Amino acid sequence: MPKEQLRQGLALGVLLILSALAIAGPSGLLAWNDNEKLLDQRQAQVAQLTQERDLLKNKVARLNPDGADPDLVGELLRRNLNVVHPDEIVITLEDETSEAR
Template identity: 50%
Template sequence: MRGDAGLFDLLKRAIVPAVCMLMMGYFLVAAITGPTGVLSWRGFETEKSELAEDVAARAQEKAALEKQVALLDPRGVDLDMADELVRRNLNVVKPDEVIITLPDKTDETATQ
């Protein structure tokens, strides 16, 4: 009986450190392979660079729109810009005019 009691005491004393080791192992694996772990950093860097490119493109679009808005300021409308917008949006053409359409800048960059 003495041998059984010694084994039981040994298991009783070893259970807390064993559970702690298992928990540490779980957290270590999660820190390496988890969704925000070390192995995911490479994907985050790629996503970060893609988002930075998207931000730069949107900043260019914003600047172009701001320029267009400035040209349509009610205190001093650029007549050429207003005429162009009206003709484009309403499809208004005088009988003696010829329309020559040019490809958009986005079309030119897509074909290159």
């Protein structure tokens, strides 16, 4: 009889521990909301990085040696090498591509 009670007590203890983990554990019900918020943040971050990647992909495609975009090449020369004609006036505007660098 005491052996059976000990076995039932251990089984009850294990069930209580599993129940507590199901509610308050790292993947339990209480952590569900936090995990959902974290997922939303990660999805927003992925969307932003995808947009930046697409902008950079477009820029790389426009710099293809076989047919580079002359406007982009001129812009990069002026910005990076400070190459301008004496009669030119350069007005710099902040755009989304400068933030991606």
